[in-house]
Amino acid sequence: MIISLRTLTYDELKEKLSREDKIVLWSCDTCIRFSGLGGISKLQILEDLLVNDGYPVIRKELLGVSCVDELVEDRKFDDVKKEIFDQATAIVVLGCEESWERVHLAFPDKKVIQVTRSFGFGNISEERGVFLTNPFQDTDFDAVPGGIPVDQVAKQSKTFHTFFDADLEQPLQPSHLVEITVDGKTILAKEGANLLEECQGNGFPIPHLCHMPSLFPTGACRMCLVKIQGRRGLAASCCTLVQKGMQVTTEDDEIKEDRRITLELLLSSQEHNCLTCVKEGECQLRTLIRDHSITAPRLGRKFQPVPLDESSDAIVKDPNRCILCGRCVRACDEIAGKHNLSFAHRGNRVMVVTGMDQPWAESDCATCMACVYACPTGALYEKMLYFDGAEWKPRKLFGQYYCNRSHLINAIKDTLK
Amino acid sequence: MNRTRAVKYEAIAGQLDKEKDIITMVSCNTCVRLAKTGGAAKMKELALQLRKDGFQVKDGFVITLPCWDYSLDNVTLHPTINTVVVMGCSCACANIAVHRPGVKIVPTVVDRGTVVEDLATHKKSFRGTKR
Numbered sequence: 185m186i187i188s189l190r191t192l193t194y195d196e197l198k199e200k201l202s203r204e205d206k207i208v209l210w211s212c213d214t215c216i217r218f219s220g221l222g223g224i225s226k227l228q229i230l231e232d233l234l235v236n237d238g239y240p241v242i243r244k245e246l247l248g249v250s251c252v253d254e255l256v257e258d259r260k261f262d263d264v265k266k267e268i269f270d271q272a273t274a275i276v277v278l279g280c281e282e283s284w285e286r287v288h289l290a291f292p293d294k295k296v297i298q299v300t301r302s303f304g305f306g307n308i309s310e311e312r313g314v315f316l317t318n319p320f321q322d323t324d325f326d327a328v329p330g331g332i333p334v335d336q337v338a339k340q341s342k343t344f345h346t347f348f349d350a351d352l353e354q355p356l357q358p359s360h361l362v363e364i365t366v367d368g369k370t371i372l373a374k375e376g377a378n379l380l381e382e383c384q385g386n387g388f389p390i391p392h393l394c395h396m397p398s399l400f401p402t403g404a405c406r407m408c409l410v411k412i413q414g415r416r417g418l419a420a421s422c423c424t425l426v427q428k429g430m431q432v433t434t435e436d437d438e439i440k441e442d443r444r445i446t447l448e449l450l451l452s453s454q455e456h457n458c459l460t461c462v463k464e465g466e467c468q469l470r471t472l473i474r475d476h477s478i479t480a481p482r483l484g485r486k487f488q489p490v491p492l493d494e495s496s497d498a499i500v501k502d503p504n505r506c507i508l509c510g511r512c513v514r515a516c517d518e519i520a521g522k523h524n525l526s527f528a529h530r531g532n533r534v535m536v537v538t539g540m541d542q543p544w545a546e547s548d549c550a551t552c553m554a555c556v557y558a559c560p561t562g563a564l565y566e567k568m569l570y571f572d573g574a575e576w577k578p579r580k581l582f583g584q585y586y587c588n589r590s591h592l593i594n595a596i597k598d599t600l601k
Numbered sequence: 602m603n604r605t606r607a608v609k610y611e612a613i614a615g616q617l618d619k620e621k622d623i624i625t626m627v628s629c630n631t632c633v634r635l636a637k638t639g640g641a642a643k644m645k646e647l648a649l650q651l652r653k654d655g656f657q658v659k660d661g662f663v664i665t666l667p668c669w670d671y672s673l674d675n676v677t678l679h680p681t682i683n684t685v686v687v688m689g690c691s692c693a694c695a696n697i698a699v700h701r702p703g704v705k706i707v708p709t710v711v712d713r714g715t716v717v718e719d720l721a722t723h724k725k726s727f728r729g730t731k732r
Contacts (some may be wrong), residue, residue: 185666185669185692186602186715188717205688249602251602251715252602253718253720257720280715281715281728282715282717282728284602285717285719285726289717289719289720289721300717302728304730304731305603305690305691305692305694305712305730306668307668307669307692307696307699308668308669308670309669309670309696310670310671311670312670317691317692317695318690318691318692318695318712318730318731318732319730320714320728320729320730320731321714321728321729321730321731322728325731326731327691327731327732329695329698330695330699331695374616488719497630497634497640498630498631498634498643498665499643524698551635566630566665567630567663568630568662568663568664568665568675569641569662569663570660570661570662571626571641571644571645571648571661571662571663572659572660572661573661576645576648576649576661578641578663581662581663581664581675601685
């Protein structure tokens with residue numbers, strides 16, 4: 185992975201922008217994210233900082249891999265995004281220098297602001313953090329066995345391995361906070377923000393499967409239903425915006441029963457055998473099933489097994505474990521920008537397909553893995569293989585999958601603190 | 602993305618001992634696969650060629666990101682293995698050296714660094730690495 189560190193302070197960044205600019209914040213979701221300087225959470229922090237200071241941010245743009253030409257170029261021609269990029273006057277790139285250069289080449293008429301410097305290639309370790317092992321020729325660092333820790337690289341190069349919010353003397357106070365009541369307790373939440381995320385951030389976890397902060401909410405899974413006083417029925421909290429004075433109930437007997445039935449229906453509609461699934465302890469469906477004390481499927485199963493698609497070099501699709509949450513479809517649309525995944529067929533035959541329902545390898549996939557990281561179950565996972573024997577035959581490798589990496593990211597965040 | 606170039610077969614074979622080296626192969630399935638210098642197909646090609654030439658290639662692994670230590674947890678070396686042929690960049694080799702001390706590491710690719718191409722003019726800019 186590429187090791188990049190921040191070169192600009194927050195004040196220097198502001199000097200490069202004007203309040204008349206229409207700003208797009210752009211981030212890669214791979215190396216820079218693991219360097220602690222990118223990803224959806226950092227985009228959100230930077231948006232909050234700039235909006236608080238009166239800079240108009242018109243879009244947060246997250247890319248699976250920002251060093252792939254076609255993914256960057258596609259942004260210019262995407263039906264949905266084209267209008268926004270046409271309006272934009274400045275793009276702030278949270279990515280490596282290679283990313284910045286690609287964005288700069290793709291949008292020559294915009295002010296494309298580079299906030300990082302890349303120092304070379306390195307390793308990422310759960311225990312040791314991030315290390316620079318093979319520096320670029322134009323840096324002052326030498327290749328050292330075992331690598332140089334990023335904080336040391338930052339110190340020697342007078343750059344920063346922390347994000348912009350670390351520059352502030354006082355923590356950022358989000359504006360537009362309003363009082364809402366959640367389960368009888370009054371909390372402060374950002375007006376117009378996503379109710380599910382605000383509840384979660386204030387210590388009221390709401391079960392969900394189809395929601396991801398980096399994706400547009402669709403309310404497909406119906407797990408995040410809550411009661412809102414004055415509204416009829418149950419509302420999907422992921423699709424509800426915070427309003428002043430809202431009174432929300434996130435859990436009672438009726439909601440619990442509703443979620444339980446949803447989970448039982450999901451279990452009965454597909455094959456969810458955890459013993460043969462790569463998702464192991466990271467499966468969000470399994471976590472919810474355990475949380476709701478479901479021990480065995482109560483409803484009869486009406487399910488025809490479908491063959492796996494193992495045609496891709498990097499991704500395996502197992503439709504038998506798909507819960508049709510649509511996260512992969514949205515990730516391919518919004519993060520990859522490829523629109524390569526979609527739903528096909530009707531009724532109980534609905535499934536996620538690649539391209540025009542062709543094998544994965546023949547579709548327009550850029551293998552950016554955005555769909556794999558989005559999948560909450562074992563329906564999409566990276567291909568890892570073990571070969572042996574006289575004919576060098578492959579076998580699936582069970583073990584530590586990158587798609588099960590949330591604990592690793594947390595561990596790495598801790599080492600970067 | 603780390604662009605790599607493949608080392609010639611003779612140079613790889615020259616670093617290996619037919620009698621002493623018991624070999625496992627490890628390939629990256631990300632940058633190196635995209636650069637067409639690694640991945641399952643390339644690994645099979647090299648493994649079978651090495652076997653044909655009398656080298657003791659026991660098995661092989663294709664893993665997503667050998668530059669992450671979590672990914673290396675998937676590589677369980679047989680007790681007889683003393684050599685790892687790495688179809689991965691310098692980061693993969695560095696990681697294997699740290700986590701599998703004592704084994705001989707033979708890289709099959711060399712880092713080129715990053716390459717950015719201006720799609721309008723087809724001009725390429727390279728940024729090389731020290732190793």
